[in-house]
Amino acid sequence: MTGRTDPLLSHAELEAALREIGATRYHSLHPFQTLLQEGRLTRAQVQAWALNRYYYQSNIPVKDAIILARLGTVELRREWRQRILDHDGSETERGGIEKWIALTDGVGLDRDYVMSGKGILAGTRFAVDAYVHFVRDRTLLEAIASSLTELFSPNVIGVRTRGMLAHYDFISAETLAYFDKRPVQAKRDSDFALNYCLEHADTREKQEAVMDALRFKCQVLWAQLDALYFSYVEPALTPPDAWRPGEADAGREAR
Numbered sequence: 001m002t003g004r005t006d007p008l009l010s011h012a013e014l015e016a017a018l019r020e021i022g023a024t025r026y027h028s029l030h031p032f033q034t035l036l037q038e039g040r041l042t043r044a045q046v047q048a049w050a051l052n053r054y055y056y057q058s059n060i061p062v063k064d065a066i067i068l069a070r071l072g073t074v075e076l077r078r079e080w081r082q083r084i085l086d087h088d089g090s091e092t093e094r095g096g097i098e099k100w101i102a103l104t105d106g107v108g109l110d111r112d113y114v115m116s117g118k119g120i121l122a123g124t125r126f127a128v129d130a131y132v133h134f135v136r137d138r139t140l141l142e143a144i145a146s147s148l149t150e151l152f153s154p155n156v157i158g159v160r161t162r163g164m165l166a167h168y169d170f171i172s173a174e175t176l177a178y179f180d181k182r183p184v185q186a187k188r189d190s191d192f193a194l195n196y197c198l199e200h201a202d203t204r205e206k207q208e209a210v211m212d213a214l215r216f217k218c219q220v221l222w223a224q225l226d227a228l229y230f231s232y233v234e235p236a237l238t239p240p241d242a243w244r245p246g247e248a249d250a251g252r253e254a255r
């Protein structure tokens with residue numbers, strides 16, 4: 001057992017501890033992720049994933065704007081604002097949110113419905129809102145540490161994209177274009193966040209807080225896939241108010 005009064009970890013030890021948290025808790029290990037990348041979901045189940053994940057995507061620049069406002073120097077803000085640009089885009093470049101809408105278009109969901117936020121699972125909403133509130137309420141160090149799941153995302157994105165393209169005839173490379181730039185962006189962002197955390201966690205207590213923030217964020221991602229699994233795979237108990245297969249399906253007759 002480790003405690004908050006244990007000695008300070010070296011940078012290498014803290015990094016190894018963070019990587020161990022990812023190796024045992026990241027959403028790449030979730031059964032829903034396995035089904036998704038192995039082509040074992042129906043089109044409707046993939047639609048449920050795309051619809052719910054839009055809520056995560058659309059809140060990423062919101063949480064980054066909260067962090068931005070808490071950063072005390074021009075250099076740090078300049079670094080962090082790139083994250084907001086990546087998602088919100090600009091006059092000349094499509095951002096991640098727009099590309100996610102291309103993804104939900106691609107799987108046949110009505111875009112007004114997707115953007116309205118209607119039909120998303122309560123589990124999705126609670127998990128994503130908890131992430132936004134975490135970066136607002138905790139220390140800046142914890143807020144930055146909670147983005148460290150991105151250390152592990154390039155790998156899962158590669159496996160997921162290759163798997164989906166290979167297994168689903170309704171998925172094209174254009175539909176998944178959102179993921180093209182993410183591994184490079186995620187590496188840049190997580191390298192920066194990791195260095196920040198290694199440098200600023202200068203007591204054992206802060207190092208433990210960084211690890212706890214990463215565990216929390218793994219739970220934010222895991223809980224979203226739990227909600228999808230429970231509601232649309234097994235036992236497939238779709239809650240009242242949640243999207244149902246066939247609803248908002250741009251590929252079929254509107255009802």
Ligand SMILES: O=C(O)c1cc(C(=O)O)c2c(n1)C(=O)C(=O)c1cc(C(=O)O)[nH]c1-2
Nearest residue numbers: 060096146147148149150153156157182221
């Ligand atoms: O596809 C994925 O598995 C995945 C994971 C994560 C992550 O680990 O939080 C992010 C993303 N994608 C992503 O696209 C993204 O923009 C993103 C931002 C953040 C963050 O916490 O700031 N995580 C993630």
